[in-house]
Amino acid sequence: MIERRGHAGSATRRRANSVIFLGPAIVLTVLFFVVPVIIDIAVSFTDLSRSLRITEFTTEQYEKVFRTDRRLSQVIGLTFIYVFGTLAIFNVTFGLILAITTTAIRNVSGSFFRGVWLLPRMSPSVLYILLWLWAVSPTEAGLVNQVLMQVFGLDAPLDLLTSAPIALIIISNGFIGASMGMIIFTAAIRGIPEHLFHAAAVDGAGTFATIRFITLPALRWPISFVTIYQTLSLLVSFEYILLLTKGGPFYDTTVYALYVYRRAFESGQYGYGAALALFLIVIGVVVALIGWRFFDMERLLQRPRIEVQ
Amino acid sequence: MIHWRFGTAALLTATLAGIVAFIAATPLFAQETVKLELWSRQDPSGPLRPGNVVKAAERLNKELEAEGSPKRVEVAVRESPAKGFDDDALQLLKVFGIGEGPDIFIAAHEWVCAFHEDGFVLKLDDYIAKYPQHFGTIFPSLWSSAKCPDGTYAIPQDAEARMFFYNKKLLREAGYDAAFIDAMPERTLSGDLTMDEVLDIAKQVVDKTKAQYGVLHRPNKGPDYIMVFNAYGNDFVDPQSGKLLLERDKLAAAFGWFERGVKDGVIPANNTAMEFDALRKEFYTGNAAFWMYGIWDLGSVAFPTYGLPQDEKAFFADWGWIAGPAPEKGGAPVSLTHPIVYAIAADTKEPELAVRLIGHASAADLNTDHAVTTTHLGIKPEQLEDKRYADAWPLARATEMLKITKFLPNNSQFGELNGIIFAGIQGIESGRLTAEQAADFVVEEASSTLEDVIVK
Numbered sequence: 001m002i003e004r005r006g007h008a009g010s011a012t013r014r015r016a017n018s019v020i021f022l023g024p025a026i027v028l029t030v031l032f033f034v035v036p037v038i039i040d041i042a043v044s045f046t047d048l049s050r051s052l053r054i055t056e057f058t059t060e061q062y063e064k065v066f067r068t069d070r071r072l073s074q075v076i077g078l079t080f081i082y083v084f085g086t087l088a089i090f091n092v093t094f095g096l097i098l099a100i101t102t103t104a105i106r107n108v109s110g111s112f113f114r115g116v117w118l119l120p121r122m123s124p125s126v127l128y129i130l131l132w133l134w135a136v137s138p139t140e141a142g143l144v145n146q147v148l149m150q151v152f153g154l155d156a157p158l159d160l161l162t163s164a165p166i167a168l169i170i171i172s173n174g175f176i177g178a179s180m181g182m183i184i185f186t187a188a189i190r191g192i193p194e195h196l197f198h199a200a201a202v203d204g205a206g207t208f209a210t211i212r213f214i215t216l217p218a219l220r221w222p223i224s225f226v227t228i229y230q231t232l233s234l235l236v237s238f239e240y241i242l243l244l245t246k247g248g249p250f251y252d253t254t255v256y257a258l259y260v261y262r263r264a265f266e267s268g269q270y271g272y273g274a275a276l277a278l279f280l281i282v283i284g285v286v287v288a289l290i291g292w293r294f295f296d297m298e299r300l301l302q303r304p305r306i307e308v309q
Numbered sequence: 310m311i312h313w314r315f316g317t318a319a320l321l322t323a324t325l326a327g328i329v330a331f332i333a334a335t336p337l338f339a340q341e342t343v344k345l346e347l348w349s350r351q352d353p354s355g356p357l358r359p360g361n362v363v364k365a366a367e368r369l370n371k372e373l374e375a376e377g378s379p380k381r382v383e384v385a386v387r388e389s390p391a392k393g394f395d396d397d398a399l400q401l402l403k404v405f406g407i408g409e410g411p412d413i414f415i416a417a418h419e420w421v422c423a424f425h426e427d428g429f430v431l432k433l434d435d436y437i438a439k440y441p442q443h444f445g446t447i448f449p450s451l452w453s454s455a456k457c458p459d460g461t462y463a464i465p466q467d468a469e470a471r472m473f474f475y476n477k478k479l480l481r482e483a484g485y486d487a488a489f490i491d492a493m494p495e496r497t498l499s500g501d502l503t504m505d506e507v508l509d510i511a512k513q514v515v516d517k518t519k520a521q522y523g524v525l526h527r528p529n530k531g532p533d534y535i536m537v538f539n540a541y542g543n544d545f546v547d548p549q550s551g552k553l554l555l556e557r558d559k560l561a562a563a564f565g566w567f568e569r570g571v572k573d574g575v576i577p578a579n580n581t582a583m584e585f586d587a588l589r590k591e592f593y594t595g596n597a598a599f600w601m602y603g604i605w606d607l608g609s610v611a612f613p614t615y616g617l618p619q620d621e622k623a624f625f626a627d628w629g630w631i632a633g634p635a636p637e638k639g640g641a642p643v644s645l646t647h648p649i650v651y652a653i654a655a656d657t658k659e660p661e662l663a664v665r666l667i668g669h670a671s672a673a674d675l676n677t678d679h680a681v682t683t684t685h686l687g688i689k690p691e692q693l694e695d696k697r698y699a700d701a702w703p704l705a706r707a708t709e710m711l712k713i714t715k716f717l718p719n720n721s722q723f724g725e726l727n728g729i730i731f732a733g734i735q736g737i738e739s740g741r742l743t744a745e746q747a748a749d750f751v752v753e754e755a756s757s758t759l760e761d762v763i764v765k
């Protein structure tokens with residue numbers, strides 16, 4: 001369209017457009033990503049500790065990361081289990097199941113169930129975790145124990161916070177994480193042309209064949225996006241874990257991001273926390289790039305081959 | 310033209326009169342209000358710690374008026390919502406670090422040297438010598454809790470005693486006779502009752518009564534459980550160099566006590582995951598045999614919240630306490646006192662006034678108000694003569710323990726070390742570590758994160 005008006009002013013216009021459209025995003029990225037990363041790098045080369053004073057510039061923090069910190073390997077292993085466990089069980093798989101089932105039933109009940117699954121995301125995190133704390137309370141008053149003891153005749157109450165803390169943090173995060181996948185997948189399923197389903201039915205496809213050959217191929221991009229996005233968000237978020245288990249018992253549920261927090265803010269080792277955080281940033285960027293490559297996200301963002309007007 | 314005969318004289322007189330009036334009124338106009346900021350943790354177990362400083366301002370102002378000084382002191386209290394003294398100290402270190410520190414602060418004594426290390430706290434030796442009327446009679450033993458290697462940096466505000474409270478009713482139900490139960494405190498002090506016997510008694514209670522728990526302790530980082538480590542010979546500081554000292558085998562011995570407690574089903578595996586109030590409730594409502602805590606819990610929680618008898622005789626009919634027992638028969642029992650202190654910022658503009666203010670806040674009568682309302686021990690011998698103090702029997706009874714009491718080390722890194730020790734206890738109780746592994750964990754973690762740690 002622009003070309004028809006001639007070349008005069010189009011270059012300026014294009015520049016103005018890029019400023020208008022990209023400007024806010026660039027400003028936000030610089031302010032909330034680039035600048036913090038630079039500050040983090042700077043702090044990681046200092047001895048900033050509990051009284052927020054820098055007395056020397058040093059590489060000591062990195063020596064600690066590579067040489068003396070014995071908790072780190074356990075923390076990284078746990079982070080891997082937590083991120084991929086939550087992602088594989090809830091954020092993608094369960095989100096997908098929810099989307100497929102709630103679009104397959106009547107619209108009203110489908111919306112109702114989606115609404116229910118959105119509740120955890122809508123409730124404030126403190127409130128949500130308070131409910132969890134009550135549910136898994138190691139006494140007879142806890143919801144889980146009430147059910148197990150009264151319905152299934154269990155003798156003594158279970159203490160899930162001590163006996164299965166990793167499962168608990170995966171489930172409590174998953175219940176929230178599933179809803180995002182659910183919404184995106186639902187929208188994508190709604191976007192599949194209806195006639196494809198009819199054609200499949202005529203050809204004799206059953207439910208699973210329809211899901212496999214029609215629904216899933218159409219969800220390729222949404223699944224890729226949800227996977228990358230949720231991996232990154234699970235890597236850096238820890239508020240539910242902090243509220244539910246405080247990273248314990250011992251270090252059992254201290255994922256990497258929480259470990260950075262505990263080092264920096266609970267022990268006052270800010271310089272060390274900054275060095276640890278830098279690796280989190282690097283891991284985040286690497287995961288994003290691998291995901292980009294692996295899922296071939298570039299194709300998703302290519303100009304459409306057909307012009308839809 | 311009007312000509313006033315005495316005009317010039319009148320004007321001169323008026324001017325003179327004005328000057329005289331002005332000079333006479335100068336003290337009024339020149340009265341200078343000195344605002345001193347006091348940092349205090351919101352702490353229901355000691356509201357008069359800041360409260361007494363506020364009251365002291367009135368006394369100091371009267372004194373200043375009598376001296377003819379134009380200065381008047383006003384105290385502004387800045388309350389921090391930190392959960393414990395450790396969190397509070399870390400917060401305050403940051404506040405000082407960005408130059409927003411208060412003039413005076415209240416802290417747990419073992420943190421004072423951390424403030425000193427960063428140059429945030431005023432050295433007080435000269436002031437203490439200058440004002441014997443305020444500080445001269447403070448118990449000499451308490452001063453050691455206010456010292457860093459090169460001098461005194463704080464004024465003790467109170468002391469207490471930490472112990473194992475026990476529920477006599479449950480012990481009777483478990484089959485122990487009155488003679489045995491009543492002799493426990495004496496046997497502990499003489500080194501006859503041991504740490505492991507506490508676990509045995511607790512096990513009898515758990516096995517033979519409805520009570521669910523044997524021994525409960527605080528759920529977060531703090532001083533009381535250090536008593537167990539003291540009992541097994543851990544002093545944490547090398548007396549020669551003042552550096553942190555970790556003795557692996559002694560650590561393992563202390564951790565072993567917690568390990569046996571959990572194995573016997575006496576200490577709950579989730580003790581560190583429980584809420585403070587929930588733990589107290591379990592003990593004071595008769596669901597636990599022992600509660601490892603401190604004397605002030607009677608005044609601040611047990612009496613007012615759970616209605617334990619305030620009468621001495623009635624109290625000791627069903628409840629009691631023992632010091633931290635010896636590790637084996639014939640060994641030494643321990644108790645721990647954890648003084649809270651007042652400290653003054655190095656950069657306060659009015660160090661003299663701040664010291665005098667704290668001097669008045671440390672007056673025997675004001676300190677007794679704090680002591681008797683919250684069952685903390687006083688700081689001066691004069692307080693013992695106060696009838697109110699004498700009537701508060703928990704204080705008199707707890708004072709017996711001061712003979713065997715220890716302090717946490719005044720080392721600037723002890724707060725961090727304590728966090729590591731606490732993680733070790735949590736690791737053992739939740740079944741993640743054995744006692745040996747916990748000792749190794751503490752040694753490794755402390756060696757890699759703290760400076761100048763001596764390991765034996």
